[in-house]
Amino acid sequence: MALMLMAAEWADRTGHTVHAVTVDHGLRPEAAGEAAFVGETAASLGLSHDVLRWTGWDGQGNLQDQARQARYHLLAQWAGKRGAIAVLLGHTIDDQAETLLMRLARGAGVDGLSAMAPQFTRHGVPFLRPLMQVQRRTLRGYLSDRGQEWIEDPSNEDTKFDRVKARQALEALAPLGLNSETLSRVAGNMAQARDALNWSAHRFARSAVATVAGDLIIQRDAFLDLPDELARRVLVRALCWISGAGYVPRRAEVGHLLQAVREGKGATLHGCRMMPRKGGLHLFREYVAVKGLTCDPGHAWDGRWVLTGPESAGCHIAALGEAGLALCLDWRDTGRPAAAVMADPAVWRRDRLIAAPLAGVANGWQAELGPERDDFANTLLSH
Template sequence: MSGRPRLDAPALDHLNAERAAGRPLGVAVSGGSDSTALLLLLSDIFGADALRAVTVDHGLRSEAADEARAVSRLCAARDIPHDTLRWEGWTGQGNLQDQARRARYGLLTDWAAGQGVAAVALGHTQDDNAETFVMGLARGAGLDGLTGMRPGFRRDGVTFLRPLLGTRREALREYLRGQGVGWCDDPSNEDPAYDRVRVRRALATLEELGIGAAHLSRSIANLRDTRAALARTLADWARVHVAQDRGDLLIDAGGLGGLPPDMARRLLNAALRWVSGADYPPRAESVMQIVTSPSVDRTLHGCLLRGDGARLRISREPEAAKRAGSVATTALWDGRWRLDGPHAPELDVSALTEADLPLCPDWRDTGLPRASLAASPAVRRGGELVAAPLAGLRDGWSAELANGRDDFAAAGFSH
């Protein structure tokens, strides 16, 4: 069909690679115009049998269930498998939008794993990207906050792609009209109580002044190029000044002190995220305290930081590792460890504890501090310790870092 919106080339290349590998493509569909158009575009390009569609109902609006059913009917009419996932975790306390976002991605990654899907496409558009940029301006954001939405990112082994960041919302709606397909409008998208709605209205005014989403997208792309160049510089620095010690990072304190403050902060943000597996870095003021006093022991962002004057060791905080709970030995533990050994249904993985160390007679020979070992994976049967690979109690088991954490310099600055 002429005039059909095109997917951004890098995302399309990734999706083509997934199909070449024989894997189905996931697409998250809310029922709004953007994700509905994405569903149809992907179906046109790859065929209905290549897709697995999913809708997340956060249970926060009475209309959401009807919208999910509308998506289900559209998918059924086009022979696209579809599932609806429901979140029921809102307690009325805390940051609703943050909790809903985290829950949404948790549901999506679990669903993708069950479907054999390694890549999920999201329907964010050029308009969404421009709104994110302006919201960053309102916060007084620096470089990282002004580079817009990430075109792609990984979470818990699943790649999320945004193939429509170069496409205007109105172009997608025109495409749907041409297809004779409707969409659902979320009433909250017109509620001025939300920052994003107020920004959307401000952008309409800016467009009249010649500062539209397309113009802002060019600025976003330029800033993204600048950040990428800075990331390459930091990666080169890390190859010289940062060593990996199994799940820990060892940073040359002298070298860290010689970096400009902003680069030191970026380096530490990357290290804290790499060790903790967190999606976002901690507050800048907390990180700058490390820059100015790297020898002070502290906990931050699910990590334990200890300095000896020469090096700063960043390891997983034992209490944070304990909160990762227990999983099957075939699953990823604490978001970063993959175990290999004689798997069995009665075995699980959880954090090794200080109390377990006497059961690991060779733990001192590993060279890892007690606290690092207390945050390492342990295999158990009915609560009884079977193996702790990093603590020297192997019994046929090994533990390897997963999700690209085998190379901090390569993975730590790719966000």
């Protein structure tokens, strides 16, 4: 609410256009009325207001994590339709401190304990956090001074959520000097350490990682010489770059994968497969992860490949698979293992293979990686 008022005041001063948006996760019956209240306030400020509804919760998994991922996806879609150049989020210094405490409890490493980024890109849309150094009580005072009412989310008092427990723990830790400002400084220090590690990982990737048809090949001996934290960092980013997943695998799972690398064994993780081969670590998409994926030509298949060609009527994009591989007589010329080629995108018309440009059967078709996969090394500099 405070962010909306501030943005409206900024828009009045500068002549820019601001839109307001609320995500209703459909988890509380009161949410619809709260969204209506926000809409009325937005109208009084001269702002448009849209309500986005999420209906994807099936009662399984981590509710807050799924809701967060859905929220960013919905907001990115909304921003694209609105033609917005950025989305502003209301995270505060208190959110930063609570997040740090929760991640400490989970045994997080450098990345997990680093400060929340003041700006980042998700689904191609920039997100900004302009209130990261502001306390909640300051925002409440700002609203009170303007006579603006707000609604407290009742889940903020529900101790079944870890964030609420962290909030209560901060109150108990305050006499020791462990307050939001102190923890925010610690998170900032960790962010500097993270950036230094990312810089080193980027330098390694530039010299020891090659990209071949969307796969990554890491020089095994050079990789084994890396300190554990750098090796883990390179491997995690490689898995995310290939799979397109918006979250990283668990630390213990990555540890098992690193052990397989040291022992010269293959392994699968995060929808990817790692295979020691010809002095390198060949990482590629796991066929099982893409077996059922289809899309129309010209659209992003598996979130990263776009296939275009001369005649697309009646065609669809799907994984090449074992049957398609048997029809690509020259696939070995790619120098890639059969398991990697099977997970490549191919053009099909019903059950007939039309083209497999990455497997040597182009027939006028091209396969290109999307812009977010254009340079693996550069992804190591982002967070």
